[in-house]
Ligand SMILES: NC(=O)c1ccc[n+]([C@@H]2O[C@H](COP(=O)([O-])OP(=O)(O)OC[C@H]3O[C@@H](n4cnc5c(N)ncnc54)[C@H](O)[C@@H]3O)[C@@H](O)[C@H]2O)c1
């Protein structure tokens with residue numbers, strides 16, 4: 001496996017690894033400069049609370065429970081890496097609130113989990129573990145372990161994502177017919193895969209074998225419960241290599257005891273480690289201790305994937321597999337990446353224009369940008385807007401959460417009509433009875449320019465110390481402002497005047513060499529015909 005990536009400079013990041021990760025997978029982290037790896041596996045919750053205190057990154061598999069308490073104890077934590085798919089062991093809400101990005105490795109273990117599912121289904125159909133145990137006990141019992149074939153049986157798949165789809169492919173190779181339920185599956189995709197689809201009740205009623213492959217969330221907890229078991233065929237067999245909790249274990253126990261369910265193959269459990277549970281006493285149950293992703297290949301792959309994302313993150317580069325912020329493809333990132341700073345600068349700029357608390361933010365994307373998923377740009381614009389009032393802890397992970405929590409409605413609009421610009425971003429805000437807008441573009445795809453502020457057409461670089469002065473559009477105002485700035489020893493670097501489309505008023509956008517103090521702003525206010533003065537420091 002190729003583990004080569006560009007060397008990245010990470011500034012003294014402490015990376016705590018609290019579950020066993022593949023040594024090869026840690027290579028990207030070992031190769032990165034400025035990283036201190038702390039490998040402390042098998043910690044008690046109390047030990048973890050202590051160990052995480054100075055960690056900048058925390059890397060886990062499924063064992064470590066990254067609770068709100070852990071997140072709150074980790075004052076420096078910036079990124080949590082999950083070497084695997086399921087993030088149900090991480091309090092995503094707490095991480096998002098604190099602006100901690102969570103990344104996972106969504107496809108590194110797909111194949112292993114699918115192979116394990118097929119292995120478990122086959123072992124279940126043919127009683128392989130039970131027969132082996134009996135043989136080890138010195139018995140040669142062939143009658144007791146007569147099984148069933150997979151061929152021509154119906155496999156019901158609940159959750160046709162990465163692993164579900166791989167399982168479907170393999171099951172078809174076993175000449176099973178496959179029926180799936182997934183609320184997010186399009187009919188087109190199912191058709192492409194040659195899979196029948198149905199409602200959950202239809203799928204459980206049609207299947208001889210049922211395998212679940214959804215994430216564990218509140219919507220999927222006990223998705224397979226007593227009511228669902230009652231709708232299944234007699235003698236159905238159940239496989240769970242996804243997450244404990246998707247199947248109600250008590251209901252499964254009763255369904256096996258009653259003879260409704262002929263057997264179950266379980267890799268995952270409501271509480272892990274799963275030892276001494278009554279389900280394990282049932283001869284119809286076979287089980288493995290959460291081994292779905294436990295192959296050399298999968299472990300190498302997931303550790304490399306999260307390791308690389310952590311290196312990318314500390315190198316200031318976009319991560320590939322974010323869980324708690326929008327994830328866009330590399331191709332889209334290449335298109336929208338150059339606009340990240342512009343979006344944030346437009347947000348920061350407009351945050352200076354409103355006096356009252358913001359109630360609404362609308363971000364409009366025009367021209368080429370309208371073709372792409374621009375959610376990361378919206379986050380950046382929000383970050384720019386919120387930073388001024390909420391401080392530096394605002395980042396693109398928590399910007400949307402913070403906006404929601406203080407009651408700011410956020411919307412995103414796209415149009416390919418861009419009024420002569422190849423691409424244009426407009427940030428509009430509403431604050432009480434005030435409404436403001438600012439539009440910006442990248443000239444030749446390079447330099448940032450603000451091209452419109454409210455109703456005024458301008459051409460300003462959004463950087464440094466800016467003075468925005470609204471005044472009556474008549475001779476004298478510009479001269480008076482220039483004179484006052486000279487008296488205050490404030491050097492003007494650039495000056496732009498824009499007229500309101502409606503006429504009557506104009507705007508001066510002045511870039512100055514140093515910050516303009518409040519007393520200087522009040523002097524500017526007093527000048528005749530000046531309506532408004534804003535200082536904007538970007
Ligand atoms: N046993 C293991 O070691 C192991 C290894 C890898 C993954 N997993 C688990 O397997 C599961 C699937 O992983 P994946 O990589 O295929 O994820 P995925 O995100 O690719 O697929 C999950 C699918 O579930 C569907 N889904 C969501 N809610 C649903 C619902 N209410 N009903 C039906 N379908 C629903 C989604 O639309 C999606 O298609 C996860 O729970 C993951 O944690 C376990």
Ligand SMILES: O=C(O)CC[C@@H](O)C(=O)O
Nearest residue numbers: 061062084085086293294
């Ligand atoms: O860490 C593991 O081995 C399990 C991972 C697996 O459950 C997952 O969700 O990716």
